[in-house]
Amino acid sequence: AMRRIAFMNQKGGVGKTTTCVNLGAALARRGLRVLLLDLDPQANLTVHLDVRPDSLDRSVYDVLCGRASLADVVRPTSTLGMDVVPSSLDLAGAEMELVSAVGREQILKDALARLEAASSAGDGTAPGPWDFLLLDCPPSLGLLTVNALTAVREVIVPLQAEFFALQGMARLRDVIALVEGRLNPGLAILGILPSMVDSRTTLSREVLAEIRTYFGAAVFGTAIRRNVKLSEASSHGRTVFEYAPGSNGAADYAALAEEVLRRGALA
Amino acid sequence: AMRRIAFMNQKGGVGKTTTCVNLGAALARRGLRVLLLDLDPQANLTVHLDVRPDSLDRSVYDVLCGRASLADVVRPTSTLGMDVVPSSLDLAGAEMELVSAVGREQILKDALARLEAASSAGDGTAPGPWDFLLLDCPPSLGLLTVNALTAVREVIVPLQAEFFALQGMARLRDVIALVEGRLNPGLAILGILPSMVDSRTTLSREVLAEIRTYFGAAVFGTAIRRNVKLSEASSHGRTVFEYAPGSNGAADYAALAEEVLRRGALA
Numbered sequence: 001a002m003r004r005i006a007f008m009n010q011k012g013g014v015g016k017t018t019t020c021v022n023l024g025a026a027l028a029r030r031g032l033r034v035l036l037l038d039l040d041p042q043a044n045l046t047v048h049l050d051v052r053p054d055s056l057d058r059s060v061y062d063v064l065c066g067r068a069s070l071a072d073v074v075r076p077t078s079t080l081g082m083d084v085v086p087s088s089l090d091l092a093g094a095e096m097e098l099v100s101a102v103g104r105e106q107i108l109k110d111a112l113a114r115l116e117a118a119s120s121a122g123d124g125t126a127p128g129p130w131d132f133l134l135l136d137c138p139p140s141l142g143l144l145t146v147n148a149l150t151a152v153r154e155v156i157v158p159l160q161a162e163f164f165a166l167q168g169m170a171r172l173r174d175v176i177a178l179v180e181g182r183l184n185p186g187l188a189i190l191g192i193l194p195s196m197v198d199s200r201t202t203l204s205r206e207v208l209a210e211i212r213t214y215f216g217a218a219v220f221g222t223a224i225r226r227n228v229k230l231s232e233a234s235s236h237g238r239t240v241f242e243y244a245p246g247s248n249g250a251a252d253y254a255a256l257a258e259e260v261l262r263r264g265a266l267a
Numbered sequence: 268a269m270r271r272i273a274f275m276n277q278k279g280g281v282g283k284t285t286t287c288v289n290l291g292a293a294l295a296r297r298g299l300r301v302l303l304l305d306l307d308p309q310a311n312l313t314v315h316l317d318v319r320p321d322s323l324d325r326s327v328y329d330v331l332c333g334r335a336s337l338a339d340v341v342r343p344t345s346t347l348g349m350d351v352v353p354s355s356l357d358l359a360g361a362e363m364e365l366v367s368a369v370g371r372e373q374i375l376k377d378a379l380a381r382l383e384a385a386s387s388a389g390d391g392t393a394p395g396p397w398d399f400l401l402l403d404c405p406p407s408l409g410l411l412t413v414n415a416l417t418a419v420r421e422v423i424v425p426l427q428a429e430f431f432a433l434q435g436m437a438r439l440r441d442v443i444a445l446v447e448g449r450l451n452p453g454l455a456i457l458g459i460l461p462s463m464v465d466s467r468t469t470l471s472r473e474v475l476a477e478i479r480t481y482f483g484a485a486v487f488g489t490a491i492r493r494n495v496k497l498s499e500a501s502s503h504g505r506t507v508f509e510y511a512p513g514s515n516g517a518a519d520y521a522a523l524a525e526e527v528l529r530r531g532a533l534a
């Protein structure tokens with residue numbers, strides 16, 4: 001069965017997109033098939049994979065509006081075994097447009113069900129199947145993020161080792177609990193991922209210690225260290241494994257893939 | 268006349284809140300009266316100023332819903348001459364709740380007009396007046412940000428010296444142009460602020476050079492360097508001038524205040 005993981009945190013710039021791309025690539029390099037889905041109107045993940053959002057005639061936006069299927073918009077990436085459902089800037093209007101749609105939180109879930117049905121029908125024309133679906137969320141707790149949480153089983157929360165990061169966690173967990181209660185029983189946090197950790201600074205170490213105290217076993221053993229190769233890779237439309245395979249960034253995301261596999265699909 | 272500046276960038280984690288707080292403090296230290304307004308449901312600015320959002324019985328949310336006036340919710344901060352209109356987590360629902368309100372983009376502008384009228388009526392009971400109003404926006408181009416853009420005259424765009432930062436600029440400028448055309452003639456970008464600049468990295472220098480090439484004179488001469496004192500200060504609910512007055516962070520924001528004053532109110 002395909003494991004479905006949402007990468008969410010309403011705080012901006014904490015590494016959701018960077019994690020989605022590079023964890024996906026690390027899993028694909030182990031021979032797993034990975035589908036990335038960009039749910040952010042800012043389309044950073046799409047751009048990170050060297051796809052120009054304004055060159056697309058259809059994107060995840062058209063799927064949410066019911067005008068296309070996910071199978072229509074899936075495309076390969078430069079990493080073997082890793083595909084992407086791209087976003088486009090049109091998605092910015094989606095939350096407002098869909099606010100009064102019936103079953104507005106389930107639209108993505110239903111689209112994914114059709115995608116899985118098509119790929120397992122196995123006539124060879126539909127894309128997939130995949131071992132992992134990784135969903136990149138925007139920095140908000142609005143309708144797009146709620147669609148992601150309703151459609152997946154597991155959540156990874158990248159958390160920057162900074163003060164404001166801890167501030168948002170209570171609300172983040174409330175929203176997960178709400179979706180789990182009303183829309184998606186069984187939804188659970190797979191792990192909290194310390195991200196952009198600058199081990200030289202005292203603040204970083206203090207906040208990291210606090211994160212581990214507060215969240216205990218939920219925190220991944222792997223912390224992603226701050227590494228300029230990770231942001232350079234994005235500027236070249238490459239994963240860190242293509243751009244700087246010997247870097248700390250590559251090592252950290254390979255280690256995270258290991259840990260995600262060990263934690264296994266949630267019971 | 269009070270200068271009104273919005274700090275906006277739909278990209279997350281680029282330094283909007285940090286700039287709002289510390290530029291405000293730098294101006295207040297020069298004897299100017301400053302009002303900060305937190306328009307982000309995540310309430311980082313509110314927390315940065317040592318106010319607990321969940322302890323408030325009223326916030327900017329109640330003002331947008333028409334249940335309170337700005338004068339009711341203004342409060343002082345630990346910096347003399349600097350006041351704040353706090354946010355609370357209730358604001359998260361505001362965009363959805365107000366989506367069908369008549370004149371939904373003007374709600375903040377009207378509330379500010381009433382505040383200015385009350386303080387210039389000069390009976391001494393109303394707070395203010397102020398020389399500067401600084402509006403902190405959430406990482407999105409939704410209704411809250413549009414309210415900010417409709418209510419101000421000037422915009423400062425903190426821009427991280429990172430690849431994705433440049434990606435969002437075209438759309439950011441489109442939205443400013445749209446608001447300027449339909450809702451707020453005279454709205455203009457006061458300046459682009461290079462933020463979190465890590466001068467040691469090649470990427471940072473390259474992106475900074477690209478920002479200056481692309482935006483020319485719009486870019487502030489002052490760049491805010493990455494400085495751990497700025498994030499440490501936020502974790503103590505202090506401005507950098509209270510926490511680490513000798514730091515690079517303090518020096519950079521003092522220099523920015525100088526430059527903002529020199530550029531003067533836009534003609």
Ligand SMILES: Nc1ncnc2c1ncn2[C@@H]1O[C@H](COP(=O)(O)OP(=O)(O)OP(=O)(O)O)[C@@H](O)[C@H]1O
Nearest residue numbers: 012013014015016017018139225226227231279429
């Ligand atoms: N470990 C890291 N080391 C260095 N730079 C990083 C690291 N992780 C991410 N970055 C850079 O920091 C910036 C923010 O990261 P990213 O875009 O992945 O965060 P995000 O949470 O997806 O942001 P948003 O909330 O805007 O979607 C990017 O420019 C990225 O290249």
Ligand SMILES: Nc1ncnc2c1ncn2[C@@H]1O[C@H](COP(=O)(O)OP(=O)(O)OP(=O)(O)O)[C@@H](O)[C@H]1O
Nearest residue numbers: 012162279280281282283284285406492493494498
């Ligand atoms: N120049 C700097 N040097 C070091 N840390 C910084 C600097 N500017 C901001 N930070 C830290 O980076 C993080 C993001 O900054 P900030 O919250 O100001 O960005 P933002 O644009 O307001 O984010 P959001 O989009 O989530 O509102 C914070 O933890 C802050 O303390």
Ligand SMILES: [Mg+2]
Nearest residue numbers: 016017040044
């Ligand atoms: Mg992102």
Ligand SMILES: [Mg+2]
Nearest residue numbers: 283284307311
């Ligand atoms: Mg902010």
